[in-house]
Amino acid sequence: MDKPLASVIITTYNKPEFLKLVLLSYSLQTVKNFELIIADDGSGDETKQVIEDFKENTNLVINYVWHEDKGFRKTEILNKAIRKTNADYLIFTDGDCIARKDFVETHLSLQKENSALSGGYFKLTQEVSEKITNKVVENQECFNKNWLLSHGQPKSFKLNKLTKHKFKAKFLNTVTPTKATFDGMNVSCWKKDMLAVNGFNEQMQYGGLDREVGERMMNKGVTFLQIRYSAICVHLHHHRPYKNEETLKLNKKIRQNNKKNKTVVTKFGITKYE
Numbered sequence: 001m002d003k004p005l006a007s008v009i010i011t012t013y014n015k016p017e018f019l020k021l022v023l024l025s026y027s028l029q030t031v032k033n034f035e036l037i038i039a040d041d042g043s044g045d046e047t048k049q050v051i052e053d054f055k056e057n058t059n060l061v062i063n064y065v066w067h068e069d070k071g072f073r074k075t076e077i078l079n080k081a082i083r084k085t086n087a088d089y090l091i092f093t094d095g096d097c098i099a100r101k102d103f104v105e106t107h108l109s110l111q112k113e114n115s116a117l118s119g120g121y122f123k124l125t126q127e128v129s130e131k132i133t134n135k136v137v138e139n140q141e142c143f144n145k146n147w148l149l150s151h152g153q154p155k156s157f158k159l160n161k162l163t164k165h166k167f168k169a170k171f172l173n174t175v176t177p178t179k180a181t182f183d184g185m186n187v188s189c190w191k192k193d194m195l196a197v198n199g200f201n202e203q204m205q206y207g208g209l210d211r212e213v214g215e216r217m218m219n220k221g222v223t224f225l226q227i228r229y230s231a232i233c234v235h236l237h238h239h240r241p242y243k244n245e246e247t248l249k250l251n252k253k254i255r256q257n258n259k260k261n262k263t264v265v266t267k268f269g270i271t272k273y274e
Contacts, residue, residue: 004061005108006034007085007191011074011184012095013041016050018236023054024137025099034104035061038095039081042069075200075209079270082191082199091188092210093233097121098132100143100232107188107231116193116217119186120178120228122161126237127152142234161229169229180224182214186233193222198269203254205247212255220264 008026012019019038026036038051043066051064065081067073082090091107093099110117124132124142131151132142141147145159153159163169182189187210197216204212218224257263 002033004033004035004087005031006089006091006104006188007037007087008034008091008093008104009037009039009078009081009085010093010095011039011041011078011081012043012047013074014043014047015095015238016043016046018238019047019095020050020054021098021132021134021137021236022095023050023058024134025101026104027054027058027060028101028138028140029099029104030102031105031108032060034091035063035086037063037065037081037084039077040064040066041072041074041077042067072206073202074206075202075204079199079202080273082194082270083273085191088191089188090191090194092184092186094185094235096236096238097185097233098137098142098236101140103231103233106227110225110227110230111188111190112223112225113190114193114221115223115225116182116187116189116214117227117231118180118183118224119188119231119233120161120183121185121233121235122158123235124148124237125153129237132236143232162232162234163229166230172229173226176226176228178226178228180226182210182217182224184210185235186228186231187214188231189217189222193217193220195270196220196264198265198267198271200269201254201266202268202272203266204251206244207248208251208255212251212258215255215258216264216266219258219262
């Protein structure tokens with residue numbers, strides 16, 4: 001294969017059934033010249049088996065990056081994954097976010113120099129999440145408003161996030177009050193810009209670790225562009241047992257210091273692996 005146009009970095013941790021659906025969604029993409037980097041924060045053998053099975057049934061290039069489970073170390077596995085990428089452009093997402101078939105194509109078509117693209121995600125309820133099967137993903141029904149409503153998803157304005165109309169998406173991207181930020185479920189940037197800030201700050205725990213790297217990129221002069229109604233993925237419902245107030249306070253302090261000092265480069269990033 002030629003040099004990939006993008007490296008799609010998917011983070012995961014012990015959700016093999018979710019990952020199976022997510023990987024399937026990338027086998028259906030309208031463009032094929034990209035690689036998948038699976039950043040695994042210490043999952044067990046079941047996840048490894050899902051990846052092995054997927055490798056046997058796809059022509060996509062897949063690089064599996066894993067480290068031992070020593071608690072929440074998402075920033076570390078992300079930095080390790082970035083070092084394994086072969087493309088100049090990086091797309092970040094999570095192993096619980098199923099991508100619409102035009103997801104990679106959209107990120108590539110909207111990319112701009114010295115910019116990052118801030119996408120969104122549509123949250124599925126637990127009831128609907130449990131009804132997502134391979135066939136539902138293959139038929140793209142999980143992105144169909146009528147299918148979702150008929151299977152118990154509540155009606156809301158947020159269903160507009162699933163629009164297929166480019167003009168409507170562009171309009172909604174423009175008028176949305178939501179700021180364009182680095183949200184790890186759906187964001188893309190140039191690899192050189194990520195390396196320039198030394199990647200993710202490995203002091204950061206759950207809660208804002210992606211925003212933090214984005215804020216340092218902004219301090220460097222990277223512009224974040226809103227594409228939350230253009231690059232579409234749906235988020236499978238799950239609980240977050242790793243959330244705690246102590247780490248949230250620490251994370252907030254780091255981000256406040258970055259803002260005050262206009263910090264660009266973290267000392268606790270990618271270069272520690274060199």
